[in-house]
Amino acid sequence: MKAIKVKQPGGADQLQVVDYEKPTPKDGELLIKVMAAAVNRTDIVNRQKSSGYLKNPILGVEVAGIVESAGAGTKTSVGTRVMGLVNGGGYAEYVVMPDDRAIEIPENLSFEEAAAIPEVFLTAYQTLFWIGQLQAGETVLIHAGGSGVGTAAIQLAKQLGQAKVITTAGSNEKLEVCRSLGADVCINYKEQNFDEEVLKETNNQGVDLILDFVGSSYWDKNYASIKVDGRWVLIGILGGAVIEKLNLMDLMLKRIQLTGTLLTPRSDEYKAELTTDFFSKTKELFRHNKLRPIIDCVYPLNQIQQAHEHMESNRNIGKIVLKVD
């Protein structure tokens, strides 16, 4: 089968289409004929380092496709249209997926749309609700509102969380999309100091929850933007990882809960439980288009280098999808 491997740790030019052995499902696993996959930041990290998160030499952590065969002890029938997280191997014509994280694709969604759902919606859901404990009526600050996780988080915070959403992005075009998804306050971080806007919008109290994909370059402004007793969830370091001279007393005075998280390296059990909880709450919302995957563009699998370069240029609004079949 066709699959994408990394030649040497490095840039997008190291991605190559290879012929690879079709995987065999073990007990509890499904073999999926992949129709679409999607690109994630974790794939870029894996490409750049020899030691990725996953043991699978083929990149890709999410797919949508059709169940081709099933190992012992599985519940999903052959022929079912499914989407879900995989333990690497998504950039390929076939991949195995644990049965307990395969979700039947709602009829109104195409394979390309379905492939754009698992990673970003599960990350956003985990971050907002399992870790961030977002409550109705609270205010959440979502950075990178135009990113895949950003577009998912804005929708979930409104539809499931009944929260007030403040979001930041670097272009008015991105902010228009954020607004259309329900964001209440949209801040262009290139034109405004987001902390000042946040304080204006929250009666100088700050927000209850921050979804932080940015890290060090936003650190001081995030600190200024958070409420006393606020929760701050760290899920990316697009703006750098190192904080020079962190004063712990600041965390104590504002009584901040700062939590770091990553989804990809978590256990199979965790991913299965998260998937089940998430789709029990959102299936009907997807079916009625109240939640929708935001797709920036679709590349054929053999244009994987362009797809990665597109993500690295930060121009995309929503997901970059790979059409496999």
Add this chain to the structure above:
Amino acid sequence: MKAIKVKQPGGADQLQVVDYEKPTPKDGELLIKVMAAAVNRTDIVNRQKSSGYLKNPILGVEVAGIVESAGAGTKTSVGTRVMGLVNGGGYAEYVVMPDDRAIEIPENLSFEEAAAIPEVFLTAYQTLFWIGQLQAGETVLIHAGGSGVGTAAIQLAKQLGQAKVITTAGSNEKLEVCRSLGADVCINYKEQNFDEEVLKETNNQGVDLILDFVGSSYWDKNYASIKVDGRWVLIGILGGAVIEKLNLMDLMLKRIQLTGTLLTPRSDEYKAELTTDFFSKTKELFRHNKLRPIIDCVYPLNQIQQAHEHMESNRNIGKIVLKVD
């Protein structure tokens, strides 16, 4: 009435006995004839800075005494022996206390013993259970095991939490007391690297929860000692506040929840709720001496300078109490 005020922000020599107006209880407040108070680190911080946590010019955040009179809408009867947190003013012959955080003193406890309970036990309880979410069978690392909060936390983690307790202290005498309170593993941090001992004792997994009173000087060793998905509660900076270079990716890779907290500046509602929850779970344990305040020494009120110096020398094991009447 006699009370202790700070002349100028500074050392223990700035503490002086003054004659001060006896306070009057408002609606919902009790006037307490103070029999004993206790010294806390927060008092030292208040003494050193002109801007303390509290508006009350008299130091002291906890007392035990007798209800002398009561404002409208209170439930506690005049003559009741009570202990509890006050909004400053504890180092005095009389103080007002919100009725909803006054706890009737169990008959088996003296006023000196009762005055040694509220601040450290409530702090330990809040930190272990409300913030730290300690579960039975988990392992908790409690630093400064010989301190007031340390001695309370060891007992609570064993008696209420059914947890495995690893504790650190700087003398074998302190560690003996920790062991007698139920600590499972006692580490002399001057003789051993506590992180190495923690990893040995946890099968290289690390602990589920850290109670950190120390801050920057223990930072790297605490990081090495914590489990993936561990909780780390920051409640003191005895070893310094500033981390020179914090790498946020470290927090993400171990998926750490780091929470800063302080008790004294929290709201009246929070303190009332915490007090009620705590004493509903511990009243019988105090009554049967399964939980017990650990008292290092008792000073008369007019030896307040010596009492502060004693705490600042870090030699005390458990609480330093002030006998007022």
